[in-house]
Amino acid sequence: MNLDTLYTQSPGKSRAITPENFTGETGKGGMAETGTGLYPSGSLGKGWKISPSVKIEAGETFVLADIKGSGVIRHIWMTTLEEELRSYIIRFYWDDQSFPSVECPLGDFFASGLRTVGQINSLPVCVNPKRAFNCFWLMPFQKGCRITLENRSQEELITYYQIDYTEEPVSDDVLYFHANFNRVNPLPYKDVYWILDGIKGRGKYVGTYMTWGVNNSGWWGEGEMKAFIDDDEKYPTICGTGTEDYFLGSYNFEKFDRHEYQEFNGPYSGLPVIEYPDGVYQSQMRFSMYRWHITDPILFDRSLKISIQALGWTNWHKDQEHRRYLPLQDDLSSVAFWYQNLNGSKLREMPDDVARIIN
Secondary structure, rough: OOOOOOOOOOEEEEEEEOOOOOOOOOOOOOOOOOOOHHHHHHOOOOOOOOOOOOEEEOOOOOEEEEOOOEEEEEEEEEEOOOOHHHHHEEEEOOOOOOOOEEEHHHHHOOOOOOOOOEOOOOOOOEEOOEEEEEEEOOOOEEEEEEEEEOOOOOOOEEEEEEEEEEEEEOOOOOOOOEEEEEEEEEOOOOOEEEEEEEEEEEEEEEEEEEEEOOOOOOOOOOOEEEEEEEOOOOOOEEEEEOHHOOOOOOHHEEEOOOEEEEEEEOOEEEEEEEOOOOOOOOOOOOEEEEOOOOOOOEOOEEEEEEOOOOOOEEEOOOHHHHHHOOOOOOOEEEEEEEEEOOOOOOOOOOOOOOOOOOO
């Protein structure tokens, strides 16, 4: 569905799952008689915002959606005021698989992995004031879809959400949406960071989200992104020219007229958040970046691996020709987004609770 098809007939039926209608059934929205809005609704009665959100207790996994049959997830909106978004894990299960095809901290799934949440105006992900997370990745399924949110914090979580989907036929050759989180802190000296590793099957790589915590002074983004496709071994088919180049920037993400970093965000790439050290006990800069391969997906038939180098410069010299590259030991996190056939392959295991959190 896009501007070119809005005037044509569509075969599907529109549905929405919310705390007011947990099943998305027709004619069942706004019928809640208890919920987080029961007190403020007073004597207004049924239909007056009695259940706008859900409470998820510490340690609980809540089923946001459990859809039977074929269809397509078309939009997800969520919001919460909690700041430590890596304590909440969102998972998607397609068809009859017992393990997830999407497993990410909540904020990172919406390209918001730092404590600072910035506005994002991209095609598949929008983050609007004040912490309104929106996802427009299309996610088809043939037999069913289950979405869960796990609260791994020590406190109760209150969240609002809406999952918009269509009930419609889905072809047998459909590719399923996948997303997987990783973090290494610090990256061992001269190691490369693996955004995606060990994927087997046929599909399309469609996006990268990264947070980058710099553990050195100076510029940090000389590392190349590399895509190892199918039979690639030591050397990749795709090799970029630098970190900021991969995220569609250039020359250190600097402003046009000043020697300073410049935040930006657009349909396919962005650097929406830069966290600067400030105050007692604060250290190191952090960057939040996304790169969507919407019109240039990376296609693979059998396997795919995606890596990026952490590479900076040695100290500046009067004669710049004497500078050397410096392998960095930075704090790197990422979410890889891709579509592939369901073939029984499990995701790479996610880092544990302590290893995920950014102080």
